[in-house]
Every structure is written in structure tokens, then in C-alpha cells.
Amino acid sequence: MPNPNIDQLLDELYVIDPSLRGHESQVRAALERLMRQSPSFTLSPTTIQKIQTSMMEQQPVEKRKLAWPALIGIPSIAAAVVAGFLLYPKSPTPNSSGSSKGVTITAKGSSAFGAFVDGTRVHANRNALATSESDVATPTKDSGAGMILPSGASASFVYADQITIPQLPVLQRTKGFSSNASLSAGGLLNLGTIDGLRVDTLSASQQTADGYYVTIDYRDGNVSMYKNSGLFKSMAEPAVLGTREGVSSVAPDVSTMSKTSAVSAAKTFAQTHGISTAGYADPFVQVWSGQTVSDEKVPAPAVVVFPLVLNGQPVYDESGNRYGLQMTVDQNGDVLSVYNLTTLQFTSSTYAVTTDTKAISDYLARGGWMWSGISSGAKKYSVDAPTSGYVISRYSVDQTTNEYYVPALIFPVKAADQLSTGRTSIVVPVLDSLLKQQVNVMPVIDLPASTGSGSAAGSTEPTSLPE
Amino acid sequence: MTDRPNTDAFLTLYHSHVNKIYAYLMVRCGHAQTAEDLTSQVWMKAWQAWPSVRPERPTSWVYQIARHTLIDHQRHQPDIAWDGLEAAMNRSGHDASQDIAEIRQALWKLADEQRDIIVMRVWDGLSFAEIAEVLNSSESACKMRYQRGVVRLGSLLTLLTLFLYAQS
Numbered sequence: 001m002p003n004p005n006i007d008q009l010l011d012e013l014y015v016i017d018p019s020l021r022g023h024e025s026q027v028r029a030a031l032e033r034l035m036r037q038s039p040s041f042t043l044s045p046t047t048i049q050k051i052q053t054s055m056m057e058q059q060p061v062e063k064r065k066l067a068w069p070a071l072i073g074i075p076s077i078a079a080a081v082v083a084g085f086l087l088y089p090k091s092p093t094p095n096s097s098g099s100s101k102g103v104t105i106t107a108k109g110s111s112a113f114g115a116f117v118d119g120t121r122v123h124a125n126r127n128a129l130a131t132s133e134s135d136v137a138t139p140t141k142d143s144g145a146g147m148i149l150p151s152g153a154s155a156s157f158v159y160a161d162q163i164t165i166p167q168l169p170v171l172q173r174t175k176g177f178s179s180n181a182s183l184s185a186g187g188l189l190n191l192g193t194i195d196g197l198r199v200d201t202l203s204a205s206q207q208t209a210d211g212y213y214v215t216i217d218y219r220d221g222n223v224s225m226y227k228n229s230g231l232f233k234s235m236a237e238p239a240v241l242g243t244r245e246g247v248s249s250v251a252p253d254v255s256t257m258s259k260t261s262a263v264s265a266a267k268t269f270a271q272t273h274g275i276s277t278a279g280y281a282d283p284f285v286q287v288w289s290g291q292t293v294s295d296e297k298v299p300a301p302a303v304v305v306f307p308l309v310l311n312g313q314p315v316y317d318e319s320g321n322r323y324g325l326q327m328t329v330d331q332n333g334d335v336l337s338v339y340n341l342t343t344l345q346f347t348s349s350t351y352a353v354t355t356d357t358k359a360i361s362d363y364l365a366r367g368g369w370m371w372s373g374i375s376s377g378a379k380k381y382s383v384d385a386p387t388s389g390y391v392i393s394r395y396s397v398d399q400t401t402n403e404y405y406v407p408a409l410i411f412p413v414k415a416a417d418q419l420s421t422g423r424t425s426i427v428v429p430v431l432d433s434l435l436k437q438q439v440n441v442m443p444v445i446d447l448p449a450s451t452g453s454g455s456a457a458g459s460t461e462p463t464s465l466p467e
Numbered sequence: 468m469t470d471r472p473n474t475d476a477f478l479t480l481y482h483s484h485v486n487k488i489y490a491y492l493m494v495r496c497g498h499a500q501t502a503e504d505l506t507s508q509v510w511m512k513a514w515q516a517w518p519s520v521r522p523e524r525p526t527s528w529v530y531q532i533a534r535h536t537l538i539d540h541q542r543h544q545p546d547i548a549w550d551g552l553e554a555a556m557n558r559s560g561h562d563a564s565q566d567i568a569e570i571r572q573a574l575w576k577l578a579d580e581q582r583d584i585i586v587m588r589v590w591d592g593l594s595f596a597e598i599a600e601v602l603n604s605s606e607s608a609c610k611m612r613y614q615r616g617v618v619r620l621g622s623l624l625t626l627l628t629l630f631l632y633a634q635s
Contacts, residue, residue: 003589003590003591003592004588004589004592009588009589012595013613013614013617016610016611016613016614017614017618020614020618023618023621026621026622026625027617027618027621029621029624029625030617030620030621030624030625031589031617033566033569033570033624034570034585034589034590034620035589036566037566037567037570038589038590039490039493039494039590040490041486041489041490041493041494041499041502042486042489042490043485043486043489043503043506047503048482048485048486051485051506051507051510051511052478052481054507054511055481055510055511055514056474058511058514058515201539203539205512207515207516207519208519213535215539224538224539226535299605301603336603
């Protein structure tokens with residue numbers, strides 16, 4: 001399909017939301033700028049030919065032996081994961097307590113992780129399905145000033161009563177696996193002659209339309225899985241889909257499934273494949289605000305979360321969602337993917353918690369770390385009394401991403417406000433270094449309403465400029 | 468073994484999409500050699516799966532493989548996604564660099580899926596049906612996120628321009 005031109009993009013946008021015609025100048029300007037700067041990256045003809053040659057040298061067959069010698073003949077996913085453990089050469093972390101099931105925490109001295117926030121902050125919920133925006137169900141209305149403000153800027157959160165700041169240590173997850181093993185290259189090479197060799201990742205797959213891809217990250221200590229049928233099922237069943245081309249034109253826009261069946265399927269999958277759920281609380285189905293079809297039905301596929309618990313405290317991501325092992329389950333009860341299956345060995349260190357309640361209030365007011373400033377017309381939402389917990393925060397230093405669990409206050413958004421704000425909780429870390437690390441805070445300008453459509457619309461000159 | 472007509476069909480797909488997949492990966496990982504390696508992995512996986520799958524919509528199928536390959540890669544690398552935009556800056560003069568910086572900053576402030584959908588639609592040229600398949604979502608959900616992302620992008624770019632104007 002050729003790339004669309006600006007008029008095509010605008011036309012399809014107006015079909016989705018006709019009210020945007022009133023803001024055509026801004027929308028057109030944004031899209032034109034985006035189109036103008038479309039990057040053009042191409043491979044050299046030599047590289048293209050090289051990849052083709054490599055492919056053609058490996059003729060695919062319906063079933064083929066996996067290239068890694070130690071995995072030949074492995075019949076099940078669990079066996080593949082176990083084999084991966086056996087291949088890992090040595091423990092990367094001498095402080096690890098060694099248990100591969102359940103949570104183990106080893107205490108260190110105070111401030112043992114240094115000023116970890118000096119590293120580059122990494123999104124904690126990068127691949128989570130749930131969004132962290134104000135995901136209002138209805139399209140934007142032509143309501144005048146502030147309509148095209150960044151989402152989240154129109155809501156401000158407040159808690160007026162006293163709070164108790166939790167005194168919890170900071171935890172750092174120990175990366176890598178603790179099993180000792182030796183590498184094998186099938187006798188073709190003596191790997192022991194190469195010092196310091198270690199496995200980074202190992203990928204295995206079932207070469208069938210319904211098979212799994214399993215990736216084992218030895219350095220990080222995590223396993224992820226994807227099922228081919230989640231990607232290809234609809235394409236492989238044209239008879240089911242009918243004669244019209246394309247999945248979405250025939251399949252219902254949203255299939256539904258029961259939460260109970262989703263959770264049950266996830267639990268069964270864990271049991272079948274030897275995935276320990278020790279260290280996690282009871283699983284539940286994670287929904288976006290406004291996504292639930294009914295109290296029991298949710299759109300399929302459903303995301304089932306086994307929420308992590310550390311030191312008896314729940315763990316959240318920075319967007320206010322419970323964090324833990326995730327499985328995506330479709331309406332047939334098939335698990336399509338597994339995320340955040342990680343080792344659960346931690347070290348803990350005491351850090352002084354904040355005494356600055358104003359900093360906590362300010363952080364809460366703007367909805368957390370990743371939100372823009374608050375507009376003058378922002379509606380104030382009163383939140384419920386906070387509970388204590390941990391928030392996962394990742395920082396990368398020198399090509400290594402470290403995973404910290406920082407004590408936090410979890411302010412629940414009232415049930416009646418969750419749809420309009422798109423939030424279920426506001427998570428506020430209680431370390432000064434995180435509270436005062438203002439990332440992604442933009443100045444907010446209240447824009448005047450457009451006075452017409454098309455290029456004749458009023459200019460977007462603001463009534464005031466940021467200081 | 469794969470028969471000749473299927474090999475030809477695959478190679479047609481390969482040659483028509485190899486640079487698109489490379490660009491898709493390059494924008495999101497920002498490093499030419501990494502993007503090249505990932506591109507190679509994507510096509511090897513596609514080639515190996517081709518006889519079993521025979522996808523009805525090959526474009527979105529291969530983008531799905533690219534997306535999952537990228538996710539796998541990012542799980543053990545520092546988060547350097549979308550740095551490919553900075554590489555594009557080096558190809559143009561100062562004015563374009565400024566524009567790219569603003570666009571990158573604005574795109575970065577969108578939710579992940581909004582950004583992904585907007586880029587797939589505007590830069591990669593995928594239809595909403597194809598995008599929905601890539602993301603394993605519904606077309607209507609993708610359109611909704613796209614609309615919200617464009618609205619937010621519009622306001623962010625306007626704010627950035629005015630903010631930088633005020634700074635100068």
C-alpha cells in the first residue's frame with residue numbers, strides 16, 4: 001500500500017472524529033511536519049543480497065532440528081527452559097542466594113545502590129498493554145479552550161488528610177540465573193579455551209502454526225514467550241473468516257471472554273509448564289479504564305497479571321498498574337504470550353525516605369512522574385487514602401539496566417473517577433531523589449478555541465507564553 | 468523443502484519489504500548495525516515459518532515478526548527506542564534538525580501504542596487493518612488511539628514551537 005498523502009490522512013481522521021475539522025490547521029500542521037521528516041533508511045544492495053543468500057542456504061522444512069545441539073529432540077516448552085538453565089556457564093552474581101522459586105531478599109548496608117537515579121530512566125511499562133493516558137471513551141468534543149491539551153493535563157489529584165510515609169528498604173533485582181552449567185558446541189569447538197564466554201540470550205521455537213517462540217535472557221534472568229497462533233491464526237483460517245479480505249472486516253471488532261476463564265487458563269498454563277507462581281498474589285485480569293464489557297466479561301485477548309509482592313507489599317508500575325508476571329489469554333483459553341517471567345532474587349538497602357509532604361502533594365497533583373503540567377482549568381479529583389507499596393523503577397548506566405523497587409505511596413483513584421481520568425491509582429515514590437526528578441514535565445498553555453475550519457481557521461497564537 | 472513458486476512468492480515479499488522492515492527497526496532502535504542484525508533475524512524467522520504459515524496478509528505478518536523481534540531485543544538492552552530519529556537529523560541542515568528534535572520530543576510524550584500507530588500509519592504506510600494485526604488489536608481500538616495520539620501530537624508540537632520561540 002503506498003504511503004498516504006496529507007489529504008487522505010485528514011479525511012480518514014475526520015471520519016474517526018468529525019470534530020477535528022474545527023482544528024484542521026493544528027492537525028494539518030502536525031501531520032505535515034511528521035510527513036516532511038519521514039526518515040528514509042535503506043540497506044545497501046550488498047546487505048540485501050547477503051540476507052537473501054543466508055536465507056536460501058537454510059531451506060525451511062516442516063519440522064527441523066533446532067540448531068543448538070543440547071536442545072535437539074526437546075518435546076516441550078518446559079524442557080526447553082530447563083535445558084536453557086543447564087547451558088548457562090556460571091552464576092554472574094556472587095551475592096545471589098540461589099533459590100529459583102519464590103522471592104529471596106538479601107540485605108546490604110544502607111545506600112548500597114548509590115545514587116541510582118543518576119542513571120538514565122527507563123519506562124517501566126514499556127510493553128504493557130494498558131495505557132497510562134486519560135483514555136476517555138468518547139471522542140473529543142469541540143469544547144473550546146484546552147481541548148487539544150495533552151491528555152492528563154486536565155486532571156489534578158488531591159488528598160487532604162494526613163499520610164504516613166512508609167519506611168521500607170529499596171530493593172534491587174539480581175539479574176541473571178544462578179545455575180551453574182557448561183557450554184557445549186557439539187564438539188566443533190572447545191569453548192573452554194575462550195575466557196569469559198557467557199550466553200546472552202537463547203531463542204527456541206516450535207516450527208508449527210500454533211507453536212511458541214521462547215526467548216531466554218540469561219543476563220537479565222527472564223523468559224518471554226509468544227504463540228504463533230496469536231499472530232497468524234486468523235490468516236491461516238480463510239474459511240472461517242469468509243470471503244472478504246482482511247481479518248478486521250469479518251472478525252468482530254471485540255471478542256469477549258470471562259475473567260474467570262482467563263485467570264483459570266493462565267493458572268493452568270503456569271502449572272503445565274512449571275512456571276512457579278510463588279512470590280505472586282492471586283492473579284487477576286487487568287483492564288483499561290472503560291474497557292470492561294461487564295463485571296465478568298472483558299474484551300479478548302485478556303491480560304492476566306500475577307501481581308508481585310515484596311516484603312509483603314504490592315508492587316506497581318509508574319502508571320499505577322499492578323506489576324508482575326503477565327500472560328495474554330485469548331477467548332479459546334490459549335495463552336498467547338508470557339511477559340515478566342523473571343528471577344526473584346533481590347538485594348535490599350535502606351534509604352532515607354522523604355519528609356517533604358509538599359513534594360508528595362505536587363507529585364500526586366500532576367498524576368505521577370510522566371505527566372505534563374496541570375492546566376488552569378484542570379478538574380481536581382480527590383483520591384482515597386494511600387496504602388504503602390513498591391514502584392518499579394529502571395535506570396540504565398553504561399549499557400546495563402538496573403531494576404529497583406522503591407517504596408511508594410499508592411493513592412487509589414475513586415471508582416467513579418477512573419473512567420474520566422483513565423487512572424486507577426497514582427503512585428508516588430517516597431525518596432526525595434525520585435520525587436524531585438521532574439521528567440517529562442512540560443509547560444502547559446491554554447489554547448484558544450478555533451474559530452473556523454480549514455486553512456482559514458484562526459491562528460493558534462496563545463494568550464500567554466510559558467515563563 | 469519449499470517449492471519454487473512459494474520461494475518466489477517469499478522473495479517478492481522480501482524485496483518489496485526488506486527496506487521497510489529495516490526502516491521500522493532503525494527508527495525504533497536507532498543503531499544501524501543493530502537494525503541490520505534485527506532485520507536479518509526477522510527475515511530468517513519469516514523464511515523459516517513461511518511454508519507452515521502461508522499468511523493471507525504477508526505485510527502485517529512480517530511486521531508482527533519485526534515487532535516481536537524488537538521487543539525481544541529491547542528486553543535485554545537499555546531503552547534506546549526511537550533514537551533513529553536522531554540519525555535522520557544528521558542527514559539534513561540545521562532547520563530540519565530543529566524540526567526533528569521537536570518531533571522526536573513530541574512523539575516521545577505520547578503513549579507507546581499511540582506513537583507506534585501514528586508512525587506505522589504516517590511513515591510506514593500501513594492501513595489500520597494491518598496495524599491492528601501487527602498489534603494484535605482491533606481496528607477500532609487502533610483508530611481511537613491514532614486519533615488521540617494525533618490530537619496530542621498537534622498540541623505538543625504547537626507548545627514546543629511556542630516554548631522554543633519564547634526561549635530564543
